[in-house]
Amino acid sequence: MYIMREYVKSGGGQMYFGSVRFFKDLIVIGIATILALSLGLAIFFGVKYSSLKKEVEENSAVPVISDVGDNTADEKKSLEEFYNDMTKQGYDDDEILSMIEEKSPEAFDKYVANVRMIRNAPAYTKAFPDLYVEAPKKNGISDKTIYLTFDDGPCENTWNILSILDKYNIKATFFMCGADTEEEIAVMKKCVEKGHTIGIHSVSHDYEKIYTDVDSFLADMQETSDNIYNATGVKPNIIRFAGGSVNSYNKKISKELCEEVTRRGYVYFDWNVSGQDASQNATWTSVYNNILNGVGNRNNAIVLLHNKNVSVYVTEDIIIALKNRGYSFDRLTNETTPSQFVLPTDEELSEQ
């Protein structure tokens, strides 16, 4: 025992391994290693974490908009969301625009165009949100076809026009001013029932009132559309301006009017043959000749008539004469290629 203890005290030889001191040292070294390793890992991950955190913060401060789709609608939405997020975070417009320009030049171009378009749009584009229809995908017009149109109804004469059209199994178009009485509502309904087209004309037909500005025009158009819809259950999608798309009352705003109704999905129809039956001097002979001569050798024609007495007298004879010339008759739809007057140029407007 003694010898053994002495030997250990001397610390020499192979007996160190497995000795108490060996185990003490082993424990100390183990603890030190674990501490060092933990510290190292802690420092490593600490640095890594803080750089990751910084990266995340940087990226969320300037979100990447590369996930913006090719689809314009998606893109617009994403850009709007992006814009709103950035605004909430306190960035001003110029800063947001630079972010978009940097991240996606293509989106930048579209976004700027979109922002400018919305900011520069006239106030009336935001008015009358119900005054929209689906625009036609394509337009066309049939050969050897006459499109008879009757403006300013409904009235008592409309019944007579309907029965003439019925007799020859012809479809036509009525640009209506709206119904006030039970009788007028009934004839409007009959037009739809018989398969004719009803288009918007003007509930007031007061040129000075409706052509004051675009807002006044749209208010009248909305009222006319509502009136027709309430009477027939059909929302009209074609229009004829009172007095035509370009006239002495609306010349200065005609371009805006035409652009605005088109932007809202409506197709507007002028005419290329007029019976001039609304004129005070109109007679059976004058209306008949105006139409027959006006149609001439045309391949097709959009013919302007009204709901006047003279119009009723002459319509049957016009139908017979044009049938004899080989024409068919049809109603207008928003897919018919419209006849439209030439809009005044900027020079013409500035000369006034």
Ligand SMILES: [Zn+2]
């Ligand atoms: Zn009219």
